[in-house]
Amino acid sequence: MKLLMLCREPRLYSCQRLKEAAESCGHQMDILDPNRFMLKLSEKPPHFDLYYQPNHEAEPYLLPDYDAVLPRFGAASTQMGCAVLQHFQAKGVACLNDVEPFLKARDKWRSLQILVQHGIGVPPSLLAGSETRAKESLELIGSPTILKTLSGSQGIGVILAESRSSASSIIETLNHSGVSVLMQKFISEAQGGDIRCFVIGTEVIATMERKGQAGEFRANIHRGGSAVPVRLSKQEKQIALSASQALGLDVAGVDLIRSSEGLLVLEVNASPGLEMIEKTSGLDIALQMILYLERKIRTKPNHNTTAR
The missing domain is CATH 3.30.470.20 (ATP-grasp fold, B domain)
Known part of the structure; x- marks a missing residue:
């Protein structure tokens, strides 16, 4: 089968392991940056076309058919990455995490x-509107407080505020910058x-x-x-x-x-990382993901693997 991974950093451990696992099962896998896609909607079939531009100097080319897509893009690429994922889903291509569940998980609140x-x-959590005061919000959640931006990964966008005064200052700064933040009780x-x-x-x-x-x-x-x-x-x-x-x-x-x-x-x-969990457990989790994807493709209604 021909598989596609959506990822901006092909050299990452997780990307390389998944590619190795796919090839060990006899599949071909491309790794493409979702931010280099051009999506086209047309009135005539197939309606959903996908073009790819490898760099600014290259001409975009129409992508071939794929049997399945693995979304592995970071939080900064969520909007375009999910638009690409939606295009593939509309074409009936199996995805290892469909677009709606992916979007739900990416929005922390x-x-x-x-x-x-x-x-x-879940830990006691609170989301306050932009017209509310941080002081009253913090009284509801308590201190120390964990502050999180609504998107982010690998611990980025997560702050521990030891006191209410520091938490209030951070919240006001983020709100002033147009960044929504959720508050959680710190579980000491x-x-x-x-x-x-x-x-x-x-x-x-x-x-x-x-x-x-x-x-x-x-x-x-x-x-x-x-x-x-x-x-x-x-x-x-x-x-x-x-x-x-x-x-x-x-x-x-x-x-x-x-x-x-x-x-x-x-x-x-x-889009959980594989490096530490594989090294800690000693398990070939990348292979388990590919095997699961194979089963999803086989059970997908009217699935038709592309000819090689």
Whole structure:
């Protein structure tokens, strides 16, 4: 089969591993930057055309048919990346995470609302309108406070405000810049750690516990955190699985945090990294993703793999 990965950085570990896994299964995989696409709508079939311009000097060319698409683009490319993904979906191409679930997961506040609607516990969270005062908002959520921009990944856009005065100053600055921010209660008992669950379909494939480096409250590997394998109970794994399914994702990285009330879902990542989870678990997760994608293609109504 001919597969396409939407990613701006083909050299990333996750991209290279997925390409290797696809080729080991006999598939061909292209890796293209979603920001270099040109999408065309026309009144005559096939209605949805996709062109690609490799660089500013090159002429755009019409892309061939693909059997499936893997979205692996970052938060900064969400708008165009999802527009490209929608175009492929409209053409009937299988996607390893459809566009609507992907968009839900990328919006931190919307995803939290959906999780709570499905009875899944999250840290106390608050989103305030631009015409409200930070002081009153902070009284509702408490201090210390975690402040998060509504989009972002790898720990970027996440701030710990130790006092209400510092939190208020940060919120006012962000609001003045037109950046919406959600507030969450800081779960001190987590001690700067969280649990990453890697979900594929209806199974939690791997779990690891991440710890932030000294003086760092974020446990993300990109912020210098470390990870060790961790065993979760069947009930605890079900929390991660339920979170992924509530958003409708095929593949998800679900981040859990231990609190005095039990495990809570911090957030759900629709494009989770593979490097640390593969190295920590010793599992070939990239291959599991490709095998799952193969099954999705086979079960897709009226699927028709492109001829080679």
